[in-house]
Amino acid sequence: MGEVVVRGYAGDDRDAVRRICWETGYMGDPVAWQWADRESFADLFTGWYTDHEPGSARVAELDGRVVGYLLGCRDSRRVRSPGATVARHLVARGLLVRPGTAPVLWRSLGDVARGAVRGEGLPAAFVDDRWPAHLHIDLLPEARSQGVGEALVAGWLNDLAVDDVAGCHLETWAENDGAIAFFRHMGFAPRGRPTPMPGLRSPEGHRHHSQLMVRSLRDGPAPPGGAPPGRRARPPTESDDPGP
Ligand SMILES: CC(C)(COP(=O)(O)OP(=O)(O)OC[C@H]1O[C@@H](n2cnc3c(N)ncnc32)[C@H](O)[C@@H]1OP(=O)(O)O)[C@@H](O)C(=O)NCCC(=O)NCCS
Numbered sequence: 205m206g207e208v209v210v211r212g213y214a215g216d217d218r219d220a221v222r223r224i225c226w227e228t229g230y231m232g233d234p235v236a237w238q239w240a241d242r243e244s245f246a247d248l249f250t251g252w253y254t255d256h257e258p259g260s261a262r263v264a265e266l267d268g269r270v271v272g273y274l275l276g277c278r279d280s281r282r283v284r285s286p287g288a289t290v291a292r293h294l295v296a297r298g299l300l301v302r303p304g305t306a307p308v309l310w311r312s313l314g315d316v317a318r319g320a321v322r323g324e325g326l327p328a329a330f331v332d333d334r335w336p337a338h339l340h341i342d343l344l345p346e347a348r349s350q351g352v353g354e355a356l357v358a359g360w361l362n363d364l365a366v367d368d369v370a371g372c373h374l375e376t377w378a379e380n381d382g383a384i385a386f387f388r389h390m391g392f393a394p395r396g397r398p399t400p401m402p403g404l405r406s407p408e409g410h411r412h413h414s415q416l417m418v419r420s421l422r423d424g425p426a427p428p429g430g431a432p433p434g435r436r437a438r439p440p441t442e443s444d445d446p447g448p
Pocket residue numbers: 228231232233340341342343344347348349350351352353354355375376377380381382383385386387389
């Protein structure tokens with residue numbers, strides 16, 4: 205197997221990014237068993253980033269094939285509301301009546317209604333000027349555990365720090381222990397309690413939760429590999445470009 209190389213996103217990568225999002229959507233595993241509509245799923249988690257802020261996206265390539273991505277946003281206030289994307293697909297793709305999507309959606313309505321009875325608010329987008337940027341990252345299995353994630357995130361954090369962005373946040377599944385450990389390794393810390401995600405269930409029927417994590421870029425230690433970040437995943441070679 206060749207070396208994984210990290211590079212900037214190009215328009216031709218769009219389909220690969222959407223495919224990877226779909227194939228890793230359930231905490232790194234395929235999400236089709238839970239949500240059987242690739243177009244709406246990929247659009248929800250990647251569409252805004254590839255189409256409105258492609259300069260903040262980067263991909264990992266193995267033997268000429270895209271095997272992972274990081275999608276970033278420097279100012280989270282700019283992102284289109286996920287509700288608007290969902291609403292568009294509800295109508296255009298008939299998601300409320302499709303067998304592969306309807307159960308999650310109707311269960312979501314039930315979860316939200318029960319939450320409202322208990323006085324819980326609706327899940328809301330996180331906006332805080334201390335951590336204005338955010339990211340999404342996903343790698344196919346063959347690209348994992350080789351330092352690729354570290355190279356992608358360190359490069360992103362370095363770019364933000366160079367541009368004097370105050371900090372970065374992300375949301376991951378609270379049940380995704382590997383991702384939480386990885387983001388901790390990259391200097392992110394959990395903020396607030398895990399919040400239940402409407403509609404989603406484990407194969408055993410347990411609810412899933414979202415965990416907010418934040419990392420300041422104006423104080424504290426630099427993340428591993430982040431000062432300055434490498435552009436290549438491990439193992440490093442003599443030709444490594446240390447990046448800007
Ligand atoms: C999470 C993910 C981005 C991490 O990227 P990666 O390239 O596999 O991680 P790296 O090899 O760069 O790991 C860097 C460090 O993070 C920590 N880490 C990474 N994965 C870990 C895991 N599964 N469990 C515990 N620690 C982990 C380790 O400290 C590791 O350092 P080490 O290799 O010296 O032990 C990647 O595995 C992935 O895409 N997973 C599936 C999808 C996913 O969960 N995405 C996140 C959704 S928010």
